[in-house]
Amino acid sequence: MNSETNGRGRREQMLEAIRHAAISEFSEKGFAGATTQAIAQRAGMKKTQLHYYIQGKEELYEELLQRVLAAWAEIIRFDDALTEPQAVLSRYIRNKLHFSFTQPALSRIFTSEVLAGGHYLEKYWPQARENILRKEQLINQWIAQGALRPLDARLFIMHIWAITQYYADFAVQVKHMYHDTDAAPATQEHIIREVTELVLRGCLPTTAS
Structure with a gap:
């Protein structure tokens, strides 16, 4: 045994x-x-x-892609324990940036695959569209309630992806132009606060910002 x-x-x-x-x-x-x-x-x-x-690199590549997608699928599940848009979005941004900071190389595999045409992501897109549709519906609900300003909910989510993914895809540029996030955990927290503030100020109604 x-x-x-x-x-x-x-x-x-x-x-x-x-x-x-x-x-x-x-x-x-x-x-x-x-x-x-x-x-x-x-x-x-x-x-x-x-x-x-x-067996070969294809098997390994698909496994790693699935690891990225599984992690992001977990992150994109808005916390059901939180009800206020500010709290939900803040938690999501924090988790997404944390993944970019701690696993940039793994995150870049997804970007590399997209740039190559996304052949290995064909099975992923239908589920991804379902996920973003659910988030879009929730954000539109918040807009209807007056908790967020009128905006394109799907583009809003994609813009959050663009900002947070930058810190994985361009980690070398961040290191040279700003600070090494690996060497300075406080820098990670500062970036999280700044990105969160930027996103929230961009989506909250004027009276709530």
């Missing part, structure tokens, strides 16, 4: 090393430019060893 447990633990350790290496490789080179040879080298193993654990 212990032998089996140790074996499973060892396998999972190796798979996690492979995933970590693949995240770096795919985020830098995209699917087309990445190779299993390079992933194996990053993971500190031979290519033959790598293929003992995975």
